[in-house]
Amino acid sequence: MTVVPLAWVLVFSAALFCVGLYAVLARRNGVTILMGIVLMLDAVLINLAAFWRYGELGTVSGQVFALAVAFVAVAEALVGLALFIALWRSHGTAVLDDVDSLGEREGA
Amino acid sequence: MGLQTILFIVFGAVALGAAVAAVVLRNAFHSALALAGSCLGVAGVLVSLGAPILAGVQALVFAGGIAALIKFGPASLRDMTRPGSLGHSRWWWMGVAVAVALCAALGWAAFSHDWGLEPESGLIPSGSIQAMGTTLIDPAGFVLPFASTVILLLVAFVGAARLVRRR
Numbered sequence: 001m002t003v004v005p006l007a008w009v010l011v012f013s014a015a016l017f018c019v020g021l022y023a024v025l026a027r028r029n030g031v032t033i034l035m036g037i038v039l040m041l042d043a044v045l046i047n048l049a050a051f052w053r054y055g056e057l058g059t060v061s062g063q064v065f066a067l068a069v070a071f072v073a074v075a076e077a078l079v080g081l082a083l084f085i086a087l088w089r090s091h092g093t094a095v096l097d098d099v100d101s102l103g104e105r106e107g108a
Numbered sequence: 109m110g111l112q113t114i115l116f117i118v119f120g121a122v123a124l125g126a127a128v129a130a131v132v133l134r135n136a137f138h139s140a141l142a143l144a145g146s147c148l149g150v151a152g153v154l155v156s157l158g159a160p161i162l163a164g165v166q167a168l169v170f171a172g173g174i175a176a177l178i179k180f181g182p183a184s185l186r187d188m189t190r191p192g193s194l195g196h197s198r199w200w201w202m203g204v205a206v207a208v209a210l211c212a213a214l215g216w217a218a219f220s221h222d223w224g225l226e227p228e229s230g231l232i233p234s235g236s237i238q239a240m241g242t243t244l245i246d247p248a249g250f251v252l253p254f255a256s257t258v259i260l261l262l263v264a265f266v267g268a269a270r271l272v273r274r275r
Contacts, residue, residue, distance in 0.1 A: 014214035026203030075264035
């Protein structure tokens with residue numbers, strides 16, 4: 001049975017990473033930026049799985065690393081969303097361009 | 109074309125298309141739905157790579173957990189579905205340029221380098237699921253990193269709950 005060349009998988013994960021990168025660079029809304037970061041972590045996970053599949057099939061290290069990436073992604077999403085909800089409460093917005101002070105907004 | 113190639117192309121296309129939709133759509137709720145679709149597509153790609161455990165984790169944790177968290181958390185806030193506060197920055201074309209340039213550079217690197225790695229044929233490498241299960245709870249294996257990630261998750265949960273608490 002033929003298998004997909006490794007380069008295809010790498011290009012796919014690079015494309016996914018760059019879609020996430022665009023969201024981080026160009027979206028104004030904090031939650032959408034968080035989604036971009038989730039996409040980037042997804043791409044990392046695919047890369048780890050691909051190099052495990054094509055190089056280190058005898059061991060499970062690659063899969064364990066990918067599992068760790070998944071857990072870190074959950075932790076990141078949790079804390080990030082909590083931050084944006086807190087931000088929405090104190091500033092009334094989650095558009096990062098409008099958030100330019102670390103303290104409570106005056107008069108809010 | 110083998111089954112693995114077909115799986116990879118179909119699910120890869122789904123994942124990439126849904127990812128672009130998640131990034132481009134203006135409504136944060138719709139974006140979160142597309143993100144869940146993209147994560148499911150990635151789970152399919154992981155199946156085609158012969159990593160069914162990772163695919164299950166991906167489907168449950170990313171598509172089920174994170175996407176649901178975004179949908180029922182901040183995406184349902186009034187601000188998140190109001191057009192106007194949501195668009196792309198004025199310099200969005202710069203983001204496109206950087207993303208396309210990086211993707212081209214990475215693609216060139218992936219194709220020009222001779223990786224010299226020949227995969228074992230077959231869809232799922234035999235015995236890898238069992239090996240993964242035993243290694244995760246083996247004191248000589250990965251039990252310490254595994255337990256550390258559990259503690260990391262606990263800290264993240266408590267911290268998130270503390271952050272969203274009303275004063």
